[in-house]
Amino acid sequence: MEIVWQTPANPPERHDYIFRNGIRYVKPYYFEFISHAKNRWAGKTIVDLFADEFKGRNRDYYVRLI
Structure with missing residues (x-):
């Protein structure tokens, strides 16, 4: 089966x-999703990023979920 390459410029038909x-x-299809990250996030682990950016929960919460 041929795999379709989908992008916003090439929507499904x-x-x-x-x-x-x-x-x-x-x-089955490939979709290239481009997002932007803040410079202060560079080099951080996901747990560190969430613990630093989303202070409504403690670090252990994010460790447990991830």
Whole structure:
């Protein structure tokens, strides 16, 4: 099965789907998501970042979840 490359400039089209028994299935696809990070986040672990930025919870909370 061909893998579809999707980006905002290349949105899915009807031929990118498979229809069986009235159900629409999506073919496997790649999606490139670009986001921006703040310079102060560089080099931090996820736990450190969350503990420093979101002080409503203690560090142990983030360690437990992640």
